[in-house]
Amino acid sequence: MTLKCAMLALVIAIISFHEGVAQQRALKVLAEVPVQFGLGYEGKISKQFSFSLSAGLLTQPNSTLIVNLLEELGTDEEITLMIDDAFKFGFVGELGINYNFKRNYIGSFIQVIDLHAGDTPTSLVENYFGTSISSYPTRNGRTSSTEKYLNLSSTLYQAGILYGRRFPLKNKRFEVDTELGISANVGSKSKLTSDERSLSALSESVNTELAGYYSGYAFVPSLTLAVVYKLSVGE
Secondary structure, three states: OHHHHHHHHHHHHHHHHHHHHOOEEEEEEEEEEOOEEEEEEEEEOOOOEEEEEEEEEEOOOHHHHHHHHHHHOOOOHHHHHHHOOHHHOEEEEEEEEEEEEOOEEEEEEEEEEEEOOEEEEHHHHHHHHOOOHHHOOEOOOOOOOOOOEEEEEEEEEEEEEEEEEEEEOOOOOEEEEEEEEEEEEEEEEEEEEOOOEOOHHHHHHHHHHHHHHHHHHOEEEEEEEEEEEEEEOOO
16 A cells, blocks of 8 residues: 555656646557556656556456466466456556657556455365365454355556557547557565455465465566547647
């Protein structure tokens, strides 16, 4: 949560500063496969350099493509089954900087993918970690009934590089941008919870195990198509 707050503060600071020095500002509607459908903002801070911000949703079919990619790269099948439902929906934030030359640009970016808490079969967690959920203490006021599902959420921190090209349209206010990118996982935080029981110790084990898999296998190639509207036009 601290990192998310820091990123939000950085975004606000950049936009506030940029309003006074902007040569060109633009809004984007983008589809970044297999990561997000979202909205973006780009502003030039010099003739060669620009920064970009975007926020969007991770939904199907993108979410399914990421899980399939993790599996193809070698992630344990039990792990992909464990995280599958959490990847059904999430929020994505991205911050990047680009170097522009002619109609092309290359850049680097950081990305936060905040996945919702999805249902994970209790039996799958028990078998993988060699434990029994019934051995964990019940929450105050809860019964000790058998649970079929636990709640698993993950937040992924990705860093990547990209190449993009701009295609101006007849109306100078509009253009279409295409990007090829790839990101690697540089950190993650996962949490396992239960409506019935306190799972703090098990949650830490899940976090450690998933962090190893994410850092080893979460290499995500992406193709982005964006429709751009220029709020202002510089040189």
